[in-house]
Structure formats: C-alpha cells, structure tokens
Amino acid sequence: MQACSLFTYNTEKMEMETNILLVEDNPRDAAQLKSILEEINFPEKSLLMASSLRGAITHEVSKKKITLILLDLSLPDCDGINTVKSIRNFFPDNTIIVITTAQDENIAMSALREGAQDYLIKGTCCAVAMRRIIRFALERQLTLKKLNEASESSLKADQKIVQMNEQLRNLSAYLQNIRENERTTIAREIHDELGQQLTGLKMDISWLKKRLQNDMPASEKVKEILSLIDGTIKSVRRISTELRPGILDDMGLIAAIDWQNVEFGKRVGINCRFENRVEELPFHKNIATGIFRIFQETLTNIARHAEANEIVTTFYRENQNLVLTVNDDGKGFDEYEVSEKRTLGLIGMRERAFMMGGKLYINSVKNKGTTSILVVPLMTEHRAKVMSL
Ligand SMILES: Nc1ncnc2c1ncn2[C@@H]1O[C@H](COP(=O)(O)OP(=O)(O)O)[C@@H](O)[C@H]1O
Ligand SMILES: [Mg+2]
Structure with missing residues (x-):
C-alpha cells in the first residue's frame, strides 16, 4: 500500500500509532486539507479534527496517540505565535506543522523557532508538497528526539565522571593521610627505639674502650666501632627526619x-x-x-x-x-x-x-x-x- 511508505516511517508500530490532529477553524480550509491527505492515502480513521485550541487539548487529554499536528495559527481562542507555544506546551514530543497564509510567512518562521518542524501555506499545498512536508517534519522531530536523548545520556555520563572524580579525590586524600600517619609512626619508632638502642650501645662500647686502653690493636678496633655507631646514629636521624x-x-x-x-x-x-x-x-x-x-x-x-x-x-x-x-x-x-x-x-x-x-x-x-x-x-x-x- 502506498500509504505505508509515508506512514510506516521506520517501524510498523509507528504506522499503527500515526494519527494526525488537524486543528483548523475554517471548515473550507479543513475540508481542503482533508482531501489532500486522502489523496496521499492517509487513512481517514487516523485523522482527528479540532477547530480550537481547547478542542485540540481535549484530544491530548483523551490520550489517543497523536504523532503529527497540522496547526492553523488563527484560532478562535488563540492567535499567532501563542498558538504554537500553547500547543507545544501540551504536546511536547509531537511533530507540529503550522498552516499559514502567504502573508504570514514571517510568523511561520517564528513558529519554527518555537518548536514547530515545518509550515505549509494555505491554498498552495498539493499532495506532493504535503507528502514531502510531512515526511521531512517527522524526520526532523525524530532527529531532534535522538539528539535530546544523546545529550541527556552525555549529561548523565558527565555527572558520573564528576562523581567519580570526587570519589577519587576523597580516596587520594584518605590514602595521603594514612601515608602521612604511617610515616609519622615509623619516623618516631626509628628515632626513639633505634636511637636509644644505638646510644646504649655507644655507652657500652665506650666503657669497653676504657678497659682496653692498654691493648692497642683492640683499642683501635673499638674506636672504629664507635665511629661506625656515630655514623649509624646520624643515618637514623636523617632517615627519620626525611620520613617526617x-x-x-x-x-x-x-x-x-x-x-x-x-x-x-x-x-x-x-x-x-x-x-x-x-x-x-x-x-x-x-x-x-x-x-x-x-x-x-x-x-x-x-x-x-x-x-x-x-x-x-x-x-x-x-x-x-x-x-x-x-x-x-x-x-x-x-x-x-x-x-x-x-x-x-x-x-x-x-x-x-x-x-x-x-x-x-x-x-x-x-x-x-x-x-x-x-x-x-x-x-x-x-x-x-x-x-x-
Ligand atoms: N623550578 C623549576 N625550574 C625548572 N623546571 C622545572 C621546575 N619545576 C618543574 N620544572 C619542570 O617541570 C617538569 C615537571 O615537574 P614534575 O611534575 O615535578 O616532574 P619531575 O620532577 O618528576 O620531572 C620537570 O621535569 C621540569 O622540566
Ligand atoms: Mg618533581
């Protein structure tokens, strides 16, 4: 069926859910657009009609899945760019095609900035143009949706990175403090324990040195040991100070x-x-x-x-x-x-x-x-x- 190529659009599911809401208060214009849609084989049962903003919103409330909205900007209860803003508010995810007159093309451009996907000019639209406009508008809306999803997931990824950075920083600070505490403990132990023992050893050797005064070779050896101990004491102090x-x-x-x-x-x-x-x-x-x-x-x-x-x-x-x-x-x-x-x-x-x-x-x-x-x-x-x- 020819309609499939236009309204299946990506998935079969979408074909079943493709409903067009035509919001137009002028019965003549509405009938003309309806017949163009018929010409491109859009199924009549999938076309919903409203002649005011209030009427359009009622369709939203009825929750019948609407894919695309053909929107006249001059309605009895809303006019101009405000019509697009209000409809966008109620139908945040739908594709909107604005229907405008040749004189209002500037408003149509503003409507695009407010989130409409395309516009068509009353009286100039034929079946070929309608087919192209609908297809392009749907494509644009789909691309926008994908872009939004991508930017949302990249935002989430960014937040995750910030959170992980914070965790890594906390971990690093925690490890830094542990390291510093360990260095303090080891420095004290080395300084106090080893230092005291070496000082004790030095006193004992000094005592021996006095006893061995008459034994020249032994006395020389003891002197060497004493200077070695002095060197070791200095090393112990240096190492402990370098630690903390x-x-x-x-x-x-x-x-x-x-x-x-x-x-x-x-x-x-x-x-x-x-x-x-x-x-x-x-x-x-x-x-x-x-x-x-x-x-x-x-x-x-x-x-x-x-x-x-x-x-x-x-x-x-x-x-x-x-x-x-x-x-x-x-x-x-x-x-x-x-x-x-x-x-x-x-x-x-x-x-x-x-x-x-x-x-x-x-x-x-x-x-x-x-x-x-x-x-x-x-x-x-x-x-x-x-x-x-
Ligand atoms: N005061 C300095 N004067 C000259 N160059 C320096 C000075 N401080 C750091 N640098 C330069 O910055 C580089 C990076 O320093 P750093 O990250 O501490 O690494 P590293 O000291 O291991 O090389 C050094 O390799 C050196 O080229
Ligand atoms: Mg360095």
Missing part, C-alpha cells in the same frame, strides 16, 4: 618551613631566603602537612631542574588566605612542553592544594626563573572535609 620532620609536629609549620629552607640551602648549596609574615597559628595537622609537603616538592624540583642561584620563599596572609610563594632564578620551563612529559610531581602538588580547598599557580619564564604560588583558605567547607578524613 619532628619539628613539624613539635614546633609547627613556620618553624618547619624555616628549618627545611636552611637544611636545603646547606645540602644543595643554593642561597635560600625565607620571609615570614604570618604569626604561628594552630594550623590543622593536615593543612600544615599539605603546605609543608608542597614546599618540599617545590624545593626538590628546583634542585633537580632549575639550576638556580637563589630561592626566595615568602609566607603571608591575604584576606582569608594563606599564601606561600617560592621564587627561583633558574632556567624556567615551558608549561606546554612540560604537560607533554606527563610527569606526576606538579599534578600531585596541584591535587594536594585542591584537597585543602586551595590552588597552586605556577608562573615560569624560560631563562628567568619560576614562581610557585600556593593559596590556601584559612577555613573552608573543603578544608573541614579534609580534616575529617
């Missing part, structure tokens, strides 16, 4: 930054200055640790990559933020080139700043140097969350 400097827990963040600055300068042979303009505050342990670890990582990067002669570190308070800037006069780097390297140091530092509700800015100029600026809010919801992890 006790000064951070005992004396606070500012003392720890100051100490690290001096130690680093001595070890690497770079002139390091620290200007502090913040009074020592009872920073939460996780915040103090976060700022300190970012500072350490910044210094490590300078030692590894910058070839700098001088480092200036400044710690100050600006409004409700703590700001730590570290500036080196080294060779600098190009952000784009570095992002290609896919290294994790800078990413880790940025993540750590984010976990504290803060942000890490890096400003580097080739052959001039690098400045990293860490901004951490004194109190935020985010920070409270990190604290509770």
Whole structure:
C-alpha cells in the first residue's frame, strides 16, 4: 500500500500509532486539507479534527496517540505565535506543522523557532508538497528526539565522571593521610627505639674502650666501632627526619618551613631566603602537612631542574588566605612542553592544594626563573572535609 511508505516511517508500530490532529477553524480550509491527505492515502480513521485550541487539548487529554499536528495559527481562542507555544506546551514530543497564509510567512518562521518542524501555506499545498512536508517534519522531530536523548545520556555520563572524580579525590586524600600517619609512626619508632638502642650501645662500647686502653690493636678496633655507631646514629636521624620532620609536629609549620629552607640551602648549596609574615597559628595537622609537603616538592624540583642561584620563599596572609610563594632564578620551563612529559610531581602538588580547598599557580619564564604560588583558605567547607578524613 502506498500509504505505508509515508506512514510506516521506520517501524510498523509507528504506522499503527500515526494519527494526525488537524486543528483548523475554517471548515473550507479543513475540508481542503482533508482531501489532500486522502489523496496521499492517509487513512481517514487516523485523522482527528479540532477547530480550537481547547478542542485540540481535549484530544491530548483523551490520550489517543497523536504523532503529527497540522496547526492553523488563527484560532478562535488563540492567535499567532501563542498558538504554537500553547500547543507545544501540551504536546511536547509531537511533530507540529503550522498552516499559514502567504502573508504570514514571517510568523511561520517564528513558529519554527518555537518548536514547530515545518509550515505549509494555505491554498498552495498539493499532495506532493504535503507528502514531502510531512515526511521531512517527522524526520526532523525524530532527529531532534535522538539528539535530546544523546545529550541527556552525555549529561548523565558527565555527572558520573564528576562523581567519580570526587570519589577519587576523597580516596587520594584518605590514602595521603594514612601515608602521612604511617610515616609519622615509623619516623618516631626509628628515632626513639633505634636511637636509644644505638646510644646504649655507644655507652657500652665506650666503657669497653676504657678497659682496653692498654691493648692497642683492640683499642683501635673499638674506636672504629664507635665511629661506625656515630655514623649509624646520624643515618637514623636523617632517615627519620626525611620520613617526617619532628619539628613539624613539635614546633609547627613556620618553624618547619624555616628549618627545611636552611637544611636545603646547606645540602644543595643554593642561597635560600625565607620571609615570614604570618604569626604561628594552630594550623590543622593536615593543612600544615599539605603546605609543608608542597614546599618540599617545590624545593626538590628546583634542585633537580632549575639550576638556580637563589630561592626566595615568602609566607603571608591575604584576606582569608594563606599564601606561600617560592621564587627561583633558574632556567624556567615551558608549561606546554612540560604537560607533554606527563610527569606526576606538579599534578600531585596541584591535587594536594585542591584537597585543602586551595590552588597552586605556577608562573615560569624560560631563562628567568619560576614562581610557585600556593593559596590556601584559612577555613573552608573543603578544608573541614579534609580534616575529617
Ligand atoms: N623550578 C623549576 N625550574 C625548572 N623546571 C622545572 C621546575 N619545576 C618543574 N620544572 C619542570 O617541570 C617538569 C615537571 O615537574 P614534575 O611534575 O615535578 O616532574 P619531575 O620532577 O618528576 O620531572 C620537570 O621535569 C621540569 O622540566
Ligand atoms: Mg618533581
């Protein structure tokens, strides 16, 4: 049957459900359109008629499945573009073809913007044009539906990604804190237990040394053992401090930054200055640790990559933020080139700043140097969350 090619449209199910609602108050125009539909073999039983907006809505209420609406814009109870808006409201998913006069073509264009799929001009429409308009309008509506579905599912996927990112961040913060707690415990155990035992051993050997004063070879050997023990004690202190400097827990963040600055300068042979303009505050342990670890990582990067002669570190308070800037006069780097390297140091530092509700800015100029600026809010919801992890 010829009608099938037009009204089956994709699925057979749709053919059975294809009902056209013709909304037209002028009986002559309505009859003319009806006969054009007959000409293209549209089944009469599937044609519903209404002569007003109210009448059209009644069809919606009756829940008879309507696929397409042929809509005259001048109705007794609604006129112009408002007719499209009202019908769209009641029939959000249907295909709408506006019926208009040649003089009203501009309104027809506005109707398309309000969600109609096409328009036909009264008196000029023939069977061939009607077939094409219906087919194109149905196709457009179907495409739009698919697009909406696709954008809905991509929105859902986006939301899922945001949610997973949040979970990963929480997990990362949780692991970071566990790691830090473990480092603190191991550092203390190494320092206290091993340190005490080594000191005890040193005292015993010193006692032996006195006893063996007259035995030159034995005395020499004991001296060697003592110097070995001294070296081991130093190693134990270094390892425990590298794991977690006790000064951070005992004396606070500012003392720890100051100490690290001096130690680093001595070890690497770079002139390091620290200007502090913040009074020592009872920073939460996780915040103090976060700022300190970012500072350490910044210094490590300078030692590894910058070839700098001088480092200036400044710690100050600006409004409700703590700001730590570290500036080196080294060779600098190009952000784009570095992002290609896919290294994790800078990413880790940025993540750590984010976990504290803060942000890490890096400003580097080739052959001039690098400045990293860490901004951490004194109190935020985010920070409270990190604290509770
Ligand atoms: N202060 C700096 N001066 C010069 N280059 C730097 C500095 N900090 C970082 N970079 C550059 O940024 C890159 C990425 O750093 P990072 O992510 O910490 O990785 P890594 O230190 O493992 O190379 C480094 O490889 C280096 O090229
Ligand atoms: Mg690094």
